[in-house]
Amino acid sequence: MDTYRHKGLRKKLVELLKEKGITDEQVLEAINSIPRHLFLDNAFVNFAYQDKAFPIGAGQTISQPFTVAFQTQLLELERGDKVLEIGTGSAYQTCVLLEMKAKVFSIERQKLLFQRAKVLLPKMGYSAKLFFGDGYKGQPAFAPFDKIIITAGAPFIPEDLKKQLKVGGIMVIPVGEGESQVMQRLRKIGETEFEYEEFGDFKFVPLLQDKSFSN
Numbered sequence: 001m002d003t004y005r006h007k008g009l010r011k012k013l014v015e016l017l018k019e020k021g022i023t024d025e026q027v028l029e030a031i032n033s034i035p036r037h038l039f040l041d042n043a044f045v046n047f048a049y050q051d052k053a054f055p056i057g058a059g060q061t062i063s064q065p066f067t068v069a070f071q072t073q074l075l076e077l078e079r080g081d082k083v084l085e086i087g088t089g090s091a092y093q094t095c096v097l098l099e100m101k102a103k104v105f106s107i108e109r110q111k112l113l114f115q116r117a118k119v120l121l122p123k124m125g126y127s128a129k130l131f132f133g134d135g136y137k138g139q140p141a142f143a144p145f146d147k148i149i150i151t152a153g154a155p156f157i158p159e160d161l162k163k164q165l166k167v168g169g170i171m172v173i174p175v176g177e178g179e180s181q182v183m184q185r186l187r188k189i190g191e192t193e194f195e196y197e198e199f200g201d202f203k204f205v206p207l208l209q210d211k212s213f214s215n
């Protein structure tokens, strides 16, 4: 259930995100309209509108609202963009993309989280293509994508994902294996040509590789 109290807390969160430098009105509008508390375990409902990451089960976390807003802003979304998301997790980021009228294809390697998202999204009135699988491989059957967003810390930029990006497209990916990752934005300017930009340090759970794949 979404109450006036939740709506009030959300407004405050949006104000905080503005103060922290989020300027994309559509991103702010999406965050203002999505009941983030419905993506958290009941025990954390009272924390849903703090600007913090929280556990969502299977050893994973829902990204901090600022991080979600920042990554989404970097994507320069346009209505109808075909977006590939790696790391569905709680599906909160997925909903932000959907709220901004993107067509979303999202991959998650934890079965529990994949199954939860499959139930939650339609219940909230959203529709996305969800996949249980390895994000390093992307979704070649549905490529190319206008935008690709990776919501886990990647040790390197996966080649398959670069291939599945449209020329003219944008990929946003936190890169690094240590404690923190550097937010990178790639613009694909030719079949094998990319422009890179960096946007500071963030903390993500790791993008796990195939060999550690488990249900």
Ligand code: SAH
Pocket (backbone or CB within 6 Å): 056, 060, 061, 062, 063, 068, 086, 087, 088, 089, 090, 091, 092, 093, 094, 107, 108, 109, 110, 113, 133, 134, 135, 136, 151, 152, 205, 206, 207, 208, 209, 210
């Ligand atoms: N966007 C999510 C972030 C969840 S954290 C949210 O806001 O809730 C990152 C997610 O990436 C985790 O759910 C984790 O299980 C998933 N993940 C890690 N490695 C992956 C891989 N190789 N392929 C797909 N998903 C992966």
